[in-house]
Amino acid sequence: MNGKSILLIIGGGIAAYKSLELIRLFKKSGANVRAVLTKAGAEFVTPLSVSALTAEPVYQDLFDLDDEAQMGHIQLSRIADLIVIAPATADLMAKMAHGLANDLASTVLLATDTKVLMAPAMNVRMWEHPATQRNLAQLEADGITRIGPDEGDMACGEFGFGRMAEPEAIFNAARDLLAGETTGPLSGKHILITSGPTHEAIDPVRYIANRSSGRQGAAIAKALASLGAKVSYITGPVNIAAPHSVTTIKVQSAQDMFRAVNEALPADAAIFAAAVADWRVDCQGDENRKIKKQKGRMPVFNFCENPDILASISALPTNKRPPLVIGFAAETDHVLPNARAKYKRKGCDWLLANDVSGDVMGGDNNQVTLLSPDGEESWPLMSKDDVAKRLATKIAKALSKP
Ligand code: CTP
Numbered sequence: 001m002n003g004k005s006i007l008l009i010i011g012g013g014i015a016a017y018k019s020l021e022l023i024r025l026f027k028k029s030g031a032n033v034r035a036v037l038t039k040a041g042a043e044f045v046t047p048l049s050v051s052a053l054t055a056e057p058v059y060q061d062l063f064d065l066d067d068e069a070q071m072g073h074i075q076l077s078r079i080a081d082l083i084v085i086a087p088a089t090a091d092l093m094a095k096m097a098h099g100l101a102n103d104l105a106s107t108v109l110l111a112t113d114t115k116v117l118m119a120p121a122m123n124v125r126m127w128e129h130p131a132t133q134r135n136l137a138q139l140e141a142d143g144i145t146r147i148g149p150d151e152g153d154m155a156c157g158e159f160g161f162g163r164m165a166e167p168e169a170i171f172n173a174a175r176d177l178l179a180g181e182t183t184g185p186l187s188g189k190h191i192l193i194t195s196g197p198t199h200e201a202i203d204p205v206r207y208i209a210n211r212s213s214g215r216q217g218a219a220i221a222k223a224l225a226s227l228g229a230k231v232s233y234i235t236g237p238v239n240i241a242a243p244h245s246v247t248t249i250k251v252q253s254a255q256d257m258f259r260a261v262n263e264a265l266p267a268d269a270a271i272f273a274a275a276v277a278d279w280r281v282d283c284q285g286d287e288n289r290k291i292k293k294q295k296g297r298m299p300v301f302n303f304c305e306n307p308d309i310l311a312s313i314s315a316l317p318t319n320k321r322p323p324l325v326i327g328f329a330a331e332t333d334h335v336l337p338n339a340r341a342k343y344k345r346k347g348c349d350w351l352l353a354n355d356v357s358g359d360v361m362g363g364d365n366n367q368v369t370l371l372s373p374d375g376e377e378s379w380p381l382m383s384k385d386d387v388a389k390r391l392a393t394k395i396a397k398a399l400s401k402p
Pocket of ligand 1: 194199254272273274277278306307308309310311326327328329330331342379
């Protein structure tokens with residue numbers, strides 16, 4: 001942790017007293033710690049204790065002129081290598097999940113693009129409440145890492161999940177998160193990934209799209225980054241947040257995506273998880289003008305073929321082609337025979353066949369079969385996060401070979 005910069009946000013819960021010990025652990029490991037103490041947090045630990053342990057001023061007020069003059073809230077959110085929220089109260093989690101920014105802590109959290117680790121702490125009923133669980137799911141989908149809460153006796157006299165993780169466990173989780181960036185098996189590797197659907201314009205207000213949620217691609221981008229890869233995440237329009245610690249490139253159409261992929265090269269590996277539209281409307285009219293409805297007359301559209309991004313990148317000359325090119329095959333029927341034919345046709349190194357006939361598009365789980373020169377490997381049904389982790393580990397292994 002030597003020289004690393006931690007921004008610790010201390011929320012208002014009895015567990016705040018443990019954050020003092022956490023500061024001590026960070027300082028002992030050589031990290032610099034700055035702290036934001038919420039109004040409620042200051043009811044449990046004093047600014048003086050926090051300041052004495054961090055050897056830094058304590059930041060408390062969004063509108064404090066002295067604080068703002070020394071370090072504005074935007075800068076505060078940017079200087080850290082990692083933001084740790086301990087304790088992360090139900091209120092802080094709710095604010096974060098909904099993007100509220102009505103005090104210094106929540107504003108910093110909304111303004112940051114840094115990795116965030118949170119250590120929730122609250123009464124067991126509050127933890128189990130559907131609202132908290134909804135917020136938790138949202139925060140995890142947004143790429144926020146969580147440690148705890150632990151099960152045990154609580155200050156309020158109840159028993160269950162809600163105790164903040166011990167300072168040592170939070171410290172270890174923070175260290176692992178930071179270490180993943182620089183020392184993971186994929187550190188020094190650049191991997192690009194396409195994800196989500198594409199939108200093909202019909203006119204300025206209408207488009208053709210598909211049901212891809214982009215969740216599998218985002219999960220893969222996140223898993224690669226957590227193994228230390230530099231990730232270029234090229235995504236079509238989606239309703240999910242981009243993972244932290246990746247370079248996000250947002251695109252609309254297949255042609256935009258193709259351009260973005262070429263601009264992101266060179267790469268050590270390229271993964272094509274996007275559901276790219278095969279055709280776009282061959283617009284004859286004025287592309288800035290909405291097509292008007294004409295009673296009894298149906299519009300007729302001509303389509304033209306979009307570039308096949310995966311096939312084009314697979315066919316690049318060796319000096320330009322990423323050494324490992326991975327495609328997906330989204331199939332509703334005859335999954336394996338179709339995928340085998342696609343594997344041959346596209347010229348990629350690996351292909352993940354998945355059956356999209358059920359609720360895979362937009363759902364939580366995925367069942368894939370990996371086709372590679374080593375043969376076919378059918379993975380059991382698992383969460384998209386687990387598919388991503390397994391794939392990232394396999395990629396790390398493949399890229400470590402000379
Ligand atoms: N793909 C791509 N560019 C396209 C179409 C597909 O890069 N224009 C990639 C996808 O990202 C995926 C793979 O090719 O990795 C297979 O996509 P899929 O939609 O399953 O196959 P298609 O080639 O579109 O063939 P079909 O629609 O006939 O199944």
